[in-house]
Amino acid sequence: MSRARRVTRAPAHLTHLARLAIVAIIAGTFDARAMLAQAGALDALRDDAAREVIRVAVAKASAKGVPTAPMLTKLQEGMAKQAPAARIAEAVQLLGARLEIANDALAVAVSGDEVAAGASALQVGVGASVLRELRKRWPVAPLTVPLGVMTQLVASGVPVARAAAQVRSLLDQGATPTQLVALNGAVQADIAAGMAPGVAFTLRVGAVSGSLSTVTTPPTGPAQPSQPLRPKP
């Protein structure tokens, strides 16, 4: 006679909690790894003052819930490029400030990548108001790609106001991240071929816009650019 195996199943809410715990443990592990890597990278920086500036900047960002991974990456970049320690510290500080502004403007941010993309956009001159408006219109949609494309366009010479307004308009018309990236790729290729950035952007936006159906009314008025964060003289 076989004995029936007793199968126990945890209540659904407990299973969910267990999953959350596992996610938390994994996330904690990654965070610990990041902290360890950061500590290692910081230890390798042979300048006490610069090390302290970076440590304070990272701690300040972390306390405000700002993702600190981009700051670690900037530290690694500076060390890999053998930049002076003071300059690395300044770059990490500046990035921390931009991450904080982006984090506030995009609240509640979908991901750390989104905040990093927002910080990059701020660096090239896109205003925090543009970030806030994008988040207001698309509260749950990831903005990493739209912000990244905007940054690339501005960095390539497209005026900030036009890049911001057109990307926002394309999003209004239902453009997908892939379409935005393709638009940017085409603009970059035109610029590499010698076309003026503004002209290339106008032509390519027209082509993409024509292939999209209008979903909502395009926003009125251009975005207001602001000055990028720069080192103080």
Add this chain to the structure above:
Amino acid sequence: MGLMGLIPFVVAGVARAQGTVVTLDAGAASVSQPAFSPTAAGFVGAGLRRSGEQLSWVAALALSAGGEGALASVATAGAEFVPRFASWWRAELGASLALFDGGSASGTSRSLTTRHVVAAGPLAFWATGALGDMQRRVLASDNTMVALGGSAAMGPAVVGVEGRQWRTADWALIEAAGYTLSRAASAYNLRDATVSVQLRTAPLDWFVSGSWRRGWQATTGSSRAFTAGVQAALTPQLGLSVFGGEQLADPVRGTPEMRLVSAALRWRWNVGGAASTLPAFAAVGRALVERAADGATTLTLEVDAPPDARVEYSASFSAWAAIPLARDGTRFRVRVPLPPGSHRVALRVNGGGWGPPAGMARVDDELGGAAGLVVVP
């Protein structure tokens, strides 16, 4: 006169180094000129080269002493410019001053040379112009040379071809090589063609060349010269070179036609500690981002650089570690998968400055340089 011809083999090659490099040479040779019996000679030399990202300079001094109290010394200085905006172009300017004392052949020689090299993948093309001024006792002559050449790298071998045209009034040098004037003329005119092959089979570098010369216009006569040599890296700092063959007369530097067999040791000290022996510069590469139907995105980086260059990329997705690009056909290339997100990428050659590849938006890295930006959906 023959001793001075020996010296270029000492001072040549104090070239293409990263950082600051000091070299010391010492060697011996057997030299024979037409109508002279062979003579033994010893030589020593020292060189210093300082390479920057775009500008490099070199200075060298060599002394040679042979039988019957013959002495020769050559001092050279030169500069090399590789512009950041056009790393495929290299401009060189060199000057030399030679003093020699060999009884009847005492005198001085000064020369100024400029060379422009254009590199396109495994191919290189150059144009050279040189002016020389020779003072030998009562004889004074102004001499010129222009040359066009090209080379092609094929695996470990580099094949080069060069054509030269000379105009000289140094009758003593030219007639000693068997050339005469068929009618009254103000100068001797010569044309050369040289074919050379260099083969790198580490730790040995092989070199062979053949040169053919003919007189033209009023100048009659012809000659040819074949040479072969090998350089061995005994240690990273110490090298041995053995050379044998013939050398055609060089009217610009005042060196005669001769045969020689030489052996030399070179000690090399890299002051900056860098191992590379190549000029460093920020790469001017290309980036191509491709998205497959399944959404997978790849980044291809391509850089045109000399075959022996060290090309690296560094990116935010690789924690900014410098990763070498492999030689693929005629250029350096790497293909890497890109995860979704925003990434920054930079390239460099031979430890030079990091720069963004063409085809990517350029963003300031706030560390004194720039990087390329790419976004993956």
